[in-house]
Amino acid sequence: MSSTEEKAGGFLAIELDGAGYESLARAVLAAESAGFHVATFADAPAPGRVNALQRAAYAGPLTRNIALVPEVDTVYTEPFHISTQLASLDYVSGGRAGWIATAANSPEAAAAVGRSIVEGDALAQEAAASIEVGRRLWDSWEDDAVIRDVATGRYIDVDKLHYVDFETPADFAGPAYSVKGPSIIPRPLQGQLPVLAAASLVGDGLVSVDAVDAVLVSAPTPELLAAEVRDVRARLGAVAIVAELDVVLDSRGQAAASRLDTSQDDGRARFVGSAAGLIGLLDSLLKEADGVRLHPAVLDVELEELSRLVLPELRRRGSLRAPMQDGTFRELLGVGPAENRYSTSAAATAAAGK
Amino acid sequence: MTQHNRAIFQPSGQIQFGIFFQGVNSGTIWKASESGSQTDFESFRHIVQTAERGKFAAFFLGEGLRLREHLGRPHALDVVGRPDAQTMLAALAAVTTNIGLVATQNTTYNDPADLAHRLSSLDLISGGRAAWNVVTTDNAWTGANFRRGGYLDHADRYKHAEAFVETAKRIWDSWETSSGPARRVLHEGQHYTVDVSPRLPRSAQYRPVLFQAGDSPEGRDFAARQADVIFSAHPKFDDAVEFRRDIVARSVAAGRGANAVQIMPASEFILAATDQEAQEKKAWVRSLQIGPQQAIAYLEQFWGRELTEYDPDGPLPEIDPVVEETSETRGSGFHGAKARQLADQWRAEAKDKGFSIRQFVTSRTARVDATFTGSYTAVADHLAEFARVGAVDGFNISPWLIPTGLDDIVNHLVPELQERGVYPTEYRGTTLRENLGLETPVRSPERVGA
Numbered sequence: 037m038s039s040t041e042e043k044a045g046g047f048l049a050i051e052l053d054g055a056g057y058e059s060l061a062r063a064v065l066a067a068e069s070a071g072f073h074v075a076t077f078a079d080a081p082a083p084g085r086v087n088a089l090q091r092a093a094y095a096g097p098l099t100r101n102i103a104l105v106p107e108v109d110t111v112y113t114e115p116f117h118i119s120t121q122l123a124s125l126d127y128v129s130g131g132r133a134g135w136i137a138t139a140a141n142s143p144e145a146a147a148a149v150g151r152s153i154v155e156g157d158a159l160a161q162e163a164a165a166s167i168e169v170g171r172r173l174w175d176s177w178e179d180d181a182v183i184r185d186v187a188t189g190r191y192i193d194v195d196k197l198h199y200v201d202f203e204t205p206a207d208f209a210g211p212a213y214s215v216k217g218p219s220i221i222p223r224p225l226q227g228q229l230p231v232l233a234a235a236s237l238v239g240d241g242l243v244s245v246d247a248v249d250a251v252l253v254s255a256p257t258p259e260l261l262a263a264e265v266r267d268v269r270a271r272l273g274a275v276a277i278v279a280e281l282d283v284v285l286d287s288r289g290q291a292a293a294s295r296l297d298t299s300q301d302d303g304r305a306r307f308v309g310s311a312a313g314l315i316g317l318l319d320s321l322l323k324e325a326d327g328v329r330l331h332p333a334v335l336d337v338e339l340e341e342l343s344r345l346v347l348p349e350l351r352r353r354g355s356l357r358a359p360m361q362d363g364t365f366r367e368l369l370g371v372g373p374a375e376n377r378y379s380t381s382a383a384a385t386a387a388a389g390k
Numbered sequence: 391m392t393q394h395n396r397a398i399f400q401p402s403g404q405i406q407f408g409i410f411f412q413g414v415n416s417g418t419i420w421k422a423s424e425s426g427s428q429t430d431f432e433s434f435r436h437i438v439q440t441a442e443r444g445k446f447a448a449f450f451l452g453e454g455l456r457l458r459e460h461l462g463r464p465h466a467l468d469v470v471g472r473p474d475a476q477t478m479l480a481a482l483a484a485v486t487t488n489i490g491l492v493a494t495q496n497t498t499y500n501d502p503a504d505l506a507h508r509l510s511s512l513d514l515i516s517g518g519r520a521a522w523n524v525v526t527t528d529n530a531w532t533g534a535n536f537r538r539g540g541y542l543d544h545a546d547r548y549k550h551a552e553a554f555v556e557t558a559k560r561i562w563d564s565w566e567t568s569s570g571p572a573r574r575v576l577h578e579g580q581h582y583t584v585d586v587s588p589r590l591p592r593s594a595q596y597r598p599v600l601f602q603a604g605d606s607p608e609g610r611d612f613a614a615r616q617a618d619v620i621f622s623a624h625p626k627f628d629d630a631v632e633f634r635r636d637i638v639a640r641s642v643a644a645g646r647g648a649n650a651v652q653i654m655p656a657s658e659f660i661l662a663a664t665d666q667e668a669q670e671k672k673a674w675v676r677s678l679q680i681g682p683q684q685a686i687a688y689l690e691q692f693w694g695r696e697l698t699e700y701d702p703d704g705p706l707p708e709i710d711p712v713v714e715e716t717s718e719t720r721g722s723g724f725h726g727a728k729a730r731q732l733a734d735q736w737r738a739e740a741k742d743k744g745f746s747i748r749q750f751v752t753s754r755t756a757r758v759d760a761t762f763t764g765s766y767t768a769v770a771d772h773l774a775e776f777a778r779v780g781a782v783d784g785f786n787i788s789p790w791l792i793p794t795g796l797d798d799i800v801n802h803l804v805p806e807l808q809e810r811g812v813y814p815t816e817y818r819g820t821t822l823r824e825n826l827g828l829e830t831p832v833r834s835p836e837r838v839g840a
Contacts, residue, residue: 057514061484083570083589086511090480094515097431097484113504116455116535117474124473128431128481148503150583182471186421189683190466197457197464216534218464220414220454222429222471 046322049074054335070343096129105134110166126224158209160242172200176218227374250276311345401780413472444800448490483516490822518594518821562597595821614640625655770806
């Protein structure tokens, strides 16, 4: 994807986990005005962290251009609820919602809902099932299902609503389940929300690459990140790729290295240094990846430096695409309109019936 | 206050309003040119900001867990399809400052730790304005959308709901101070086990306010033990006074104060400058709520068969219901042998009153007991009487028009009530608990910890 779109530039996402509920409005507005294309909301099991999807929803009416993308777990949550909540996020953000589908593998998450822990390949199976349920439910209302036809008294056209009749596959590792449908909310504004997942969850025998719109790619060091992006692209083909990068910047007279908290190791590449150094790294990364997601060490501190020094220079160099203006997250990712599986089959059936 | 005083109910002399945006029903008119979208954010923004301008205490959203059906297919005639309650309320928190945000959420198809966390999230994001309208469902038809399926017996639903609410309260109580530490919360029940270290501190209002709407003796006792506000079905004056007496007795028996549980009945307002105009408006509203197709469809739900050959302006069908195919899973409430008995009864009633199908269905479905119709001044006088005796603490208004359905209430009725001194002119505070005049819960040590 990036090879043909280099001129358009890449996009930048920022993880807002550091913004608590009290400073959320300020943080998301700062990220939008700095020119970030995407704000992500980690579902961190840390004290003081409110529900990621609700933080994204709160940011919806406050913002206009930035895509709002929460992490939502697929293993211990109800797929029907997730699908409805994400569709609603799309409504409250005017079509700027996405979903980072995660697969929780912590014993704490399992204990909280009284289930046995899911591990190994079963995690990807759970994720794949939840994504499939979500996507079928989003399609379960055709776009023009609400007809409000006064003459016949019909608010909806029942032929344009579909039972999703999902069943977990026969080889499903966890307890089998089914979901009936249709959704309780009309199709989201984007039709289908873009779904993102860690590259480690995606591939043969895992979540199908067709089920996601973008993958999040991690490497142990900044030097290895571009190579990892190339490897993942070779493995998964034409799916949008987002490189993950922790960032600690020189700031307010303090060297980044002195601000580094070495106790934290999340397995992501970490850039530690000056704004100028980061500009060089991002410039080269954005030639390989479609976007980069930055994880600031201290949100307020890094966001200020990024906003003041890094993004303006990247824009000047043409490394960044223009911010979305009243666009959808799908448009930003360049994934095109989402065809409805049911309307296609309905049309085909009708055609065959003739 | 002494124990003696706490056992005697004291009217506040005030009423307050909430709005219930149901999202799915036959009461919301969609056929008029003024009817807007049921899902666009702008509809929600308009109505919640109008309510806040009118100093409403709370904005309620209903919950959907499975799409309504009619004769085995999605129901085509009435408003259907709505956003998730908490997601919408989190967004509305960003565009409001004082109004309470109430999410109807089911105890059967949610997990307690997850729901408690999400309600806490809404409470913190909104600065202490969240509430939970606790509802229970127990049927496999709804369960078909969820991993657990229909696992709960009808008889167990309040027992289950109460354990759920108790667990949620323990989760909300678990933080010692606003910075922690949190106590681990354990619950081992018949249906699930919870073992969680809560992540969130208490909010500005301590914890979300609890609303409950059960009306059976079990439901009333559950509310008297657990709820802050009962969303009742008793808005008529005498009925409301009797319901208040019953709830006061039950809450005192449950060891709570006589004023501990507030009452806000569901209601509908059809208002105009004069009583006569209001009556004309009511006829217009009813004709749009129950059109010819809705009237037939209503009977079809109970007859369990198509009745499209019948004239909506003619008498009720002589044909008998298909009893074996009706099922409680459709939520119609009548099934089996009862259907035939019911049909006989309805035919007799319609004949007796000289009602056509449409007139009969209108008489059954309109919120006959829950509608206040009249001039702004007459309705204000009537509501002032409720306030004087403390029959209710307020009304939960279901608007029949979205998004402008509160405009006349806020522009004309609210000022009349304010002039009479029975309605707030300002919000008392920024939390829902403050605005409702509820006491801050006490963190009871015996409920905390493992």
